Amino acid sequence: MSDLRYLESFRDPELGRSLLASLGTLARRLPRTPVRIMEFCGGHTHAFHRFGLLELLPPEIRMVHGPGCPVCVLPKGRIDAAIDLSLEKGAVLATYGDVLRVPGSHAMTLMKARARGGEIKTVISAMEALALAETHPDRDVVFFAIGFETTTPPTAAVILEAKRRGLRNFSVFANHVLTPSAMEAILSGTSLDGIIGPSHVSTVIGTRPYDFVARIHKVPLVVAGFEPLDILLALRMLLSQIAEGRSEVENEYARAVAPEGNLRSLELISRVFERAPAFEWRGLGLLPQSGLAIREEFGFFDAQRRFSIEVGHVSDPGICECGDILKGVKGPRDCRIFGTICTPDTPVGACMVSAEGACAAVFHYGDREGAVS
Amino acid sequence: MSGGRGSMGPRLDLEKGRVEMVQGSGGRASCQLVEEIFLPAFDNPWLRKEGDQAQLDLSEGRWAMSTDSFVISPVFFPGGDIGSLAVHGTVNDLAMGGALPLYLTAGFVLEEGFPLADLVRIARSMGEAARSCGVSVVAGDTKVVERGKGDGIYINTAGIGRIPPGVNLDPSGIRPGDALLLSGPVGDHGASVLAARENWGLATSLCSDSAPLHGLVGAMVESGPGLVCLRDPTRGGVAATLNEWARLSGLSFEIEEAAIPIRPEVKGVSELLGIDPLYLANEGRLLAVCRPESADTLLGAMRNHPAGREAVSLGRVGRGRPNFPSGCVRMKTLMGGTRTVDWLLGDPLPRIC
Numbered sequence: 001m002s003d004l005r006y007l008e009s010f011r012d013p014e015l016g017r018s019l020l021a022s023l024g025t026l027a028r029r030l031p032r033t034p035v036r037i038m039e040f041c042g043g044h045t046h047a048f049h050r051f052g053l054l055e056l057l058p059p060e061i062r063m064v065h066g067p068g069c070p071v072c073v074l075p076k077g078r079i080d081a082a083i084d085l086s087l088e089k090g091a092v093l094a095t096y097g098d099v100l101r102v103p104g105s106h107a108m109t110l111m112k113a114r115a116r117g118g119e120i121k122t123v124i125s126a127m128e129a130l131a132l133a134e135t136h137p138d139r140d141v142v143f144f145a146i147g148f149e150t151t152t153p154p155t156a157a158v159i160l161e162a163k164r165r166g167l168r169n170f171s172v173f174a175n176h177v178l179t180p181s182a183m184e185a186i187l188s189g190t191s192l193d194g195i196i197g198p199s200h201v202s203t204v205i206g207t208r209p210y211d212f213v214a215r216i217h218k219v220p221l222v223v224a225g226f227e228p229l230d231i232l233l234a235l236r237m238l239l240s241q242i243a244e245g246r247s248e249v250e251n252e253y254a255r256a257v258a259p260e261g262n263l264r265s266l267e268l269i270s271r272v273f274e275r276a277p278a279f280e281w282r283g284l285g286l287l288p289q290s291g292l293a294i295r296e297e298f299g300f301f302d303a304q305r306r307f308s309i310e311v312g313h314v315s316d317p318g319i320c321e322c323g324d325i326l327k328g329v330k331g332p333r334d335c336r337i338f339g340t341i342c343t344p345d346t347p348v349g350a351c352m353v354s355a356e357g358a359c360a361a362v363f364h365y366g367d368r369e370g371a372v373s
Numbered sequence: 374m375s376g377g378r379g380s381m382g383p384r385l386d387l388e389k390g391r392v393e394m395v396q397g398s399g400g401r402a403s404c405q406l407v408e409e410i411f412l413p414a415f416d417n418p419w420l421r422k423e424g425d426q427a428q429l430d431l432s433e434g435r436w437a438m439s440t441d442s443f444v445i446s447p448v449f450f451p452g453g454d455i456g457s458l459a460v461h462g463t464v465n466d467l468a469m470g471g472a473l474p475l476y477l478t479a480g481f482v483l484e485e486g487f488p489l490a491d492l493v494r495i496a497r498s499m500g501e502a503a504r505s506c507g508v509s510v511v512a513g514d515t516k517v518v519e520r521g522k523g524d525g526i527y528i529n530t531a532g533i534g535r536i537p538p539g540v541n542l543d544p545s546g547i548r549p550g551d552a553l554l555l556s557g558p559v560g561d562h563g564a565s566v567l568a569a570r571e572n573w574g575l576a577t578s579l580c581s582d583s584a585p586l587h588g589l590v591g592a593m594v595e596s597g598p599g600l601v602c603l604r605d606p607t608r609g610g611v612a613a614t615l616n617e618w619a620r621l622s623g624l625s626f627e628i629e630e631a632a633i634p635i636r637p638e639v640k641g642v643s644e645l646l647g648i649d650p651l652y653l654a655n656e657g658r659l660l661a662v663c664r665p666e667s668a669d670t671l672l673g674a675m676r677n678h679p680a681g682r683e684a685v686s687l688g689r690v691g692r693g694r695p696n697f698p699s700g701c702v703r704m705k706t707l708m709g710g711t712r713t714v715d716w717l718l719g720d721p722l723p724r725i726c
């Protein structure tokens with residue numbers, strides 16, 4: 001537990017106050033205000049609310065939520081396909097807990113599919129899914145894999161392991177997506193003055209893949225950890241860049257992130273996966289080269305091939321604003337049913353499901369009950 | 374736990390034996406289970422009568438009654454087991470009404486194949502917990518379910534306790550301005566059970582807080598007037614209890630993050646699992662609302678009792694807020710911001726109490 005004290009040092013109230021004061025000073029030197037800064041990651045959205053940081057920021061800073069919430073960006077068509085795998089194709093489906101409550105078409109969820117007899121298990125790791133296949137040798141076990149680059153290496157490892165063990169009844173329905181592609185899509189649609197870059201994703205991919213953000217879009221980006229002082233320090237670095245007219249990729253989270261990323265993890269990913277021509281994101285639409293597909297060599301373990309899964313396009317219901325929230329165009333309170341019809345217990349859209357979703361964070365930690373804005 | 378004293382076959386193998394379907398059938402085998410395991414563990418005059426019911430002579434006045442079922446994995450955890458937990462849980466539910474717990478019943482649902490040695494250990498631990506709480510397990514029941522249809526062992530306990538004259542603890546009495554007290558560090562039970570499930574070597578110093586609270590409650594009641602209501606923050610943790618009170622009263626509960634005692638090990642486990650310690654279960658802690666003028670005396674009385682040595686003042690009750698017509702819990706964060714402490718978001722934790 002010795003690194004715990006280390007953690008505490010990133011929550012020191014005294015340092016927090018002095019960082020906030022320096023943000024105030026810097027904010028007065030900004031060329032134009034307010035500045036729009038996006039926290040890309042749902043983890044950061046959550047941290048802003050959990051540590052009560054938003055109300056402490058100088059009024060010149062406007063935080064905008066980004067799309068970095070794995071279950072939020074999963075389009076309905078893929079949830080439908082997973083439900084179909086379970087109910088129609090009779091596979092045992094293993095997946096992460098949050099995914100179970102994400103609504104697909106007709107408000108159907110994996111949770112409801114389970115109530116109708118589908119065999120759906122929650123796992124906390126890809127390895128656990130593999131173990132399920134070994135304990136159910138007579139059933140087809142499919143790991144419904146989702147997530148950004150953070151969860152991709154474990155999925156790759158599990159496919160290699162399945163091959164090594166010669167497992168015949170295990171496959172992966174891969175829904176892994178790429179952070180830089182989403183950033184590119186957002187920057188071409190929304191104007192931003194700065195980006196707080198992901199923590200966990202960056203431990204895998206490093207900081208170099210974000211270079212285009214600074215170079216081509218001229219937007220400063222600072223990779224930051226999840227602790228309150230990490231976030232405040234990253235904001236200070238961003239404000240300095242904006243005040244000085246710089247746009248660079250900087251790394252506040254150097255204790256965990258190297259510029260070149262984690263080479264072992266990257267190798268694992270490219271050994272098993274290749275870029276799919278296009279991937280549909282909720283909110284962002286069909287983005288070229290933005291998702292991963294399992295390589296031909298491991299085709300045997302690709303559920304999409306094995307079960308001939310067709311992922312259809314399903315549009316989101318008109319009323320849910322998740323799409324615009326994921327693009328950074330709207331906030332949760334702009335949604336007419338936020339907090340009334342749509343709550344964490346009765347989620348209408350994906351942003352209300354996961355703890356990393358913007359709607360869930362605002363509902364959970366916010367300063368009023370329900371939707372009255 | 375009823376049944377005649379027939380002539381029994383060979384004694385149960387309490388070291389290597391396992392629970393069998395026939396032991397829940399109500400026949401000779403059930404009887405043997407009672408005689409060789411439960412009677413010795415709980416021994417008291419009511420149980421020895423082996424009737425279909427226990428007959429009690431109760432005095433006049435007000436009595437409290439409560440029941441709770443316990444499903445927990447693993448059944449043995451640092452600081453306790455499902456048996457002692459089942460006693461403390463119901464004893465504490467009674468104590469939160471100011472009642473002095475006196476009698477318990479115990480119902481067991483056993484899964485075929487459950488090791489008898491574990492059952493003996495659990496029964497003994499229950500017996501010990503009951504004796505040290507001054508309560509008697511006066512009636513019981515055992516059922517056995519097929520292998521695969523249960524999870525080893527489930528226990529239900531029900532209990533009754535006498536409420537001393539003049540004691541009336543009731544959340545409907547909560548008023549703006551009241552003080553909020555907490556009897557000790559939060560999350561010890563939840564964190565230690567979760568760590569035990571995950572088999573983490575790192576958290577060796579973690580220990581459940583499972584303990585009876587009626588002694589502490591007695592000391593608090595005796596310290597003078599001003600105590601409004603009590604609750605033990607078990608499943609859902611401190612956050613759930615505060616939200617329940619907020620909803621009942623329509624008022625706002627204002628707490629300070631800096632005031633919440635959390636052991637470093639608990640913080641570590643919470644960080645690893647991404648769980649806020651405010652949602653972790655406690656099995657030996659209580660939250661109290663009292664009039665502001667009584668807060669110091671009450672806090673002193675709590676700290677003088679072994680079960681409340683680490684008691685703290687957590688915050689206060691504020692007026693209702695227009696933004697939250699049905700009450701709210703607001704917390705001043707370490708960083709100086711304010712946020713809502715809501716009910717648990719997302720899936721409930723695995724079964725830990």
Ligand code: SF4
Pocket residue numbers: 319320321322325332335336337338339342343347348349350351352353359
């Ligand atoms: S509140 Fe619900 S319906 Fe509205 S945008 Fe958020 S998730 Fe969608």
